[in-house]
Amino acid sequence: MAIILPEDPTPIAKVPSTENKTGGWRTFRPIIHYDKCIRCYICWKFCPDAAIHFAPPDAHPSPKEALAKFDTVEINYDYCKGCGICANECPVNAIELVLEEAGGEEE
């Protein structure tokens, strides 16, 4: 039987897993209510899918003048699986989980 080798037989896995859009797994969509977010980054810290990133301070309104100089956070819905850890850990309950069908294209 002929052994078919790949064109480039290397043990090095070259394709980043970011090709894999795990957002399609989601049942619940976490939505950040920026009028509550105190920019503490706790959600960023605990996300198991590294799906929360920083955005410039003025990307979203801030609830307090003193917070306006800090970066804000955004959820990357291409990868967020909707586990809800961010919503559970947010100290000011700024993240709401909504059923994906109901969540629509708000963000």
Next chain:
Amino acid sequence: MHRLTIPEEEYMLSGHTACLGCGATIAMRYVLKALGKRTILSIPACCWAVIPGVYPHRNLEVPLLYTAFEVTGAAISGIREALDVMGKEDVNVVGFAGDGGTADIGLQALSAAAERGHNVFYIMYDNEAYMNTGIQRSGSTPMGAWTTTTPGGKKRMYKWEPKKSVAEIMVAHNIPYVATATIAYPEDMISKLRRAKEMKGPKFIQILSPCPTGWRYPPDKTVEVSRLAVQTNVFPLYEVVNGKYRITIKPKNPKPVKDYLMMQGRFRHLTEEEIARIQKHIDENWKALLKKERCSQED
């Protein structure tokens, strides 16, 4: 501008295939944040062998050598010695294995690596069962837990043997650094990894990594369950530096173990007497740990 309490660099990418709310992925994320780019990993058969996705996908921004279930200790020994011969002594060599691969099948390879004294890290990510193959009990499964091989029903065959303490087994190897950590306390975990990085020789860290699928709790509670494990003294956070114990987080008023147990479906069947028995076991372990801290700190 953003002020953070843990490093910003990400070496674990999005798009991995772990279950939602997986504690083991949070553990990996922090381990790589602490150790940085100059790290080589070896992973045996376990959930983390599947999480990065199938070839040619990669999920981690560091080299990763897959190895057989029982030989993580041997794999990291070899990588270390080869790197040293090449003069690459500043590269961290890390074994990252599950509790089955550490407490059970991989124990002798780990013991041998520790005894030979290689300059390596061994991380046991402890989700307290063989999760990748469908929640079978391991030596690290705690007392009273349901698993698919310790089922319920009329005979009530839940696991009643106490959890094997791999951290203590590693202390008995007289290696420079042993610690426990869990994902709800990332700053604690990262400072331990950094302390370990400063030391030469074998370094062992056991990371309690809650698993929503196997522990039967909703995925949003992963960090909460991890925090409760510490606040109830079920999983104390400590380090042993050259034989000296130091408990890094001491709960002021420990919560009842029942709070931790009742959050998880794997303990739902427990009766009040059984819960009291587990509470007693946890209290005894905690007292013993306090004694070890006191005695080892005395000169």
